[in-house]
Amino acid sequence: xxxxxxxxxxxxxxxxxxxxxxxxxxxxxxxxxxxxxxxxxxxxxxxxxxxxxxxxxxxxxxxxxxxxxxxxxxxxxxxxxxxxxxxxxxxxxxxxxxxxxxxxxxxxxxxxxxxxxxxxxxxxxxxxxxxxxxxxxxxxxxxxxxxxxxxxxxxxxxxxxxxxxxxxxxxxxxxxxxxxxxxxxxxxxxxxxxxxxxxxxxxxxxxxxxxxxxxxxxxxxxxxxxxxxxxxxxxxxxxxxxxxxxxxxxxxxxxxxxxxxxxxxxxxxxxxxxxxxxxxxxxxxxxxxxxxxxxxxxxxxxxxxxxxxxxxxxxxxxxxxxxxxxx
Amino acid sequence: xxxxxxxxxxxxxxxxxxxxxxxxxxxxxxxxxxxxxxxxxxxxxxxxxxxxxxxxxxxxxxxxxxxxxxxxxxxxxxxxxxxxxxxxxxxxxxxxxxxxxxxxxxxxxxxxxxxxxxxxxxxxxxxxxxxxxxxxxxxxxxxxxxxxxxxxxxxxxxxxxxxxxxxxxxxxxxxxxxxxxxxxxxxxxxxxxxxxxxxxxxxxxxxxxxxxxxxxxxxxxxxxxxxxxxxxxxxxxxxxxxxxxxxxxxxxxxxxxxxxxxxxxxxxxxxxxxxxxxxxxxxxxxxxxxxxxxxxxxxxxxxxxxxxxxxxxxxxxxxxxxxxxxx
Numbered sequence: 001x002x003x004x005x006x007x008x009x010x011x012x013x014x015x016x017x018x019x020x021x022x023x024x025x026x027x028x029x030x031x032x033x034x035x036x037x038x039x040x041x042x043x044x045x046x047x048x049x050x051x052x053x054x055x056x057x058x059x060x061x062x063x064x065x066x067x068x069x070x071x072x073x074x075x076x077x078x079x080x081x082x083x084x085x086x087x088x089x090x091x092x093x094x095x096x097x098x099x100x101x102x103x104x105x106x107x108x109x110x111x112x113x114x115x116x117x118x119x120x121x122x123x124x125x126x127x128x129x130x131x132x133x134x135x136x137x138x139x140x141x142x143x144x145x146x147x148x149x150x151x152x153x154x155x156x157x158x159x160x161x162x163x164x165x166x167x168x169x170x171x172x173x174x175x176x177x178x179x180x181x182x183x184x185x186x187x188x189x190x191x192x193x194x195x196x197x198x199x200x201x202x203x204x205x206x207x208x209x210x211x212x213x214x215x216x217x218x219x220x221x222x223x224x225x226x227x228x229x230x231x232x233x234x235x236x237x238x239x240x241x242x243x244x245x246x247x248x249x250x251x252x253x254x255x256x257x258x259x260x261x262x263x264x265x266x267x268x269x270x271x272x273x274x275x276x277x278x279x280x281x282x283x284x285x286x287x288x289x290x291x292x293x294x295x296x297x298x299x300x301x302x303x304x305x306x307x308x309x310x311x312x313x314x315x316x317x318x319x320x321x322x323x324x325x326x327x
Numbered sequence: 328x329x330x331x332x333x334x335x336x337x338x339x340x341x342x343x344x345x346x347x348x349x350x351x352x353x354x355x356x357x358x359x360x361x362x363x364x365x366x367x368x369x370x371x372x373x374x375x376x377x378x379x380x381x382x383x384x385x386x387x388x389x390x391x392x393x394x395x396x397x398x399x400x401x402x403x404x405x406x407x408x409x410x411x412x413x414x415x416x417x418x419x420x421x422x423x424x425x426x427x428x429x430x431x432x433x434x435x436x437x438x439x440x441x442x443x444x445x446x447x448x449x450x451x452x453x454x455x456x457x458x459x460x461x462x463x464x465x466x467x468x469x470x471x472x473x474x475x476x477x478x479x480x481x482x483x484x485x486x487x488x489x490x491x492x493x494x495x496x497x498x499x500x501x502x503x504x505x506x507x508x509x510x511x512x513x514x515x516x517x518x519x520x521x522x523x524x525x526x527x528x529x530x531x532x533x534x535x536x537x538x539x540x541x542x543x544x545x546x547x548x549x550x551x552x553x554x555x556x557x558x559x560x561x562x563x564x565x566x567x568x569x570x571x572x573x574x575x576x577x578x579x580x581x582x583x584x585x586x587x588x589x590x591x592x593x594x595x596x597x598x599x600x601x602x603x604x605x606x607x608x609x610x611x612x613x614x615x616x617x618x619x620x621x622x623x624x625x626x627x628x629x630x631x632x633x634x635x636x637x638x639x640x641x642x643x644x645x646x647x648x649x650x651x652x653x654x
Contacts, residue, residue, distance in 0.1 A: 138467055139465065139467060140465055140468065140568075141483070142568050143483070143487070144567060146487050149484065149486070153480045156468070156470070156476050156479050156483075157476065160476040163471065164418070164473070240455060
């Protein structure tokens with residue numbers, strides 16, 4: 001089978017591509033071709049079973065999208081996005097990538113007339129305060145950022161195009177992904193990962209909010225699991241409501257820090273500098289603190305059960321279990 | 328003050344324009360100019376106080392929208408739309424008018440940089456089955472038509488542009504407007520009005536669904552009242568959630584027919600021919616049966632209290648109280 005990933009140079013896109021190549025098959029079918037799109041061409045690596053085709057270009061460019069769909073990939077993961085702080089700072093660019101991007105993709109799929117499975121990376125940023133705790137599955141999207149707005153719009157389009165039979169779409173409302181490896185991205189949520197990742201690497205980190213701030217987390221490993229599960233799920237069970245809040249761990253910043261302390265001690269905590277930032281505090285104050293995610297759990301989506309498990313997943317995936325701070 | 332109405336040749340647009348000209352003022356300010364846009368130029372009529380400027384053109388045409396905004400109207404009513412059955416039959420045209428139309432309008436307002444009040448005619452078609460009865464204010468938009476999808480998207484954009492301070496928007500989720508005078512439009516809900524309007528005029532009507540079908544209604548007079556109230560409301564009270572379900576009367580088709588019988592007798596009912604239509608039945612089966620509309624009621628939006636009042640409003644507004652069937 002031929003799989004397309006948009007936004008494949010992003011952290012989640014790379015993890016997903018690596019996993020697909022490592023597995024070599026999905027739902028019992030061999031993965032023969034993997035097309036990886038991003039603004040800059042994603043890195044290529046070898047596999048005897050899976051040929052990788054990197055494509056560099058703008059997801060909002062219709063010619064590029066027609067090129068990506070020309071061979072009718074059997075499965076599409078749409079991850080391309082401009083993240084929250086970026087889309088808030090550059091409104092036009094954000095709507096172009098986060099709204100026009102998926103609209104062009106859906107239209108091109110419609111014209112290709114073969115109704116493939118499309119797995120879309122949506123976000124809990126579709127929700128905005130005031131919010132119940134936890135948020136039930138049947139709760140309105142009322143975003144407080146242009147990023148969340150464009151993602152909520154994309155979900156509505158995905159549902160309508162699926163209802164009309166042009167594709168078989170499913171949108172995953174991802175919790176805050178933590179611990180993100182590598183360099184920070186333009187997301188306002190970046191510090192949630194930095195306060196774990198940087199100390200484990202023996203480096204300083206900045207904490208811009210108070211310890212009482214709480215949100216809901218899943219590891220990059222869980223996110224990859226969500227994508228793969230969504231790719232092979234029987235979508236009949238979804239009905240017409242194809243945007244699903246994903247499960248995750250609800251934890252405060254204080255609980256994050258305690259999980260860090262338990263594996264890396266007080267010297268890890270000493271690397272965190274508190275620098276309150278009202279802008280970031282205001283954005284995250286409007287975020288979900290916990291999600292019910294009943295439908296997703298019933299459909300077999302699985303996340304970690306504690307923040308300690310999330311830290312352990314990071315240490316295993318990035319350091320084979322032994323981060324630099326322990327040396 | 329200068330007021331712009333888009334979709335001003337539609338039934339609600341005409342009623343609203345007539346009311347504004349008759350009143351001559353709004354919120355204590357004289358209405359000096361009324362710009363009326365529609366695909367074909369709306370009719371012009373005289374008033375010494377209010378100058379009327381009809382503009383013919385496509386709401387999705389950026390040049391037209393720039394022309395409409397050139398003099399920075401103080402207040403904008405955005406009613407232009409392709410109705411539900413029309414947008415379902417012609418998907419591209421529907422999204423162009425119902426989505427690109429408001430997006431271009433919002434962008435043009437943003438560039439004009441003066442943050443006017445915008446009152447947007449949304450719809451209960453943003454909801455789709457399965458639905459609670461009544462629907463609480465905090466319930467997700469999950470539309471089952473492309474019309475409802477585009478309206479839900481428009482609300483999200485309106486909220487985001489308002490949050491960013493580019494305009495002061497409010498979206499009214501209108502119940503089924505009944506009794507619609509004049510010719511049927513392309514809405515799947517057309518029969519709800521036809522089964523009252525046509526018999527009162529002494530003409531036959533077709534009923535395509537069963538008597539147990541129930542939805543929520545408001546008269547054209549109430550809809551005009553909603554628009555005017557929204558135009559002068561203090562939007563501080565809305566917070567960031569600017570899409571409001573409007574109040575209305577929840578009634579079955581059977582209750583509609585009984586209200587008709589009480590004013591016009593069995594000879595009116597004899598004019599109704601039952602012709603089940605599965606397509607229409609399927610669309611309306613997914614519609615709201617009742618709305619809580621708690622926020623709207625608290626904010627002072629008022630609708631009729633019974634379907635008999637809705638029939639009475641129709642007879643007063645269209646026939647000075649005495650419809651042809653009574654002669």
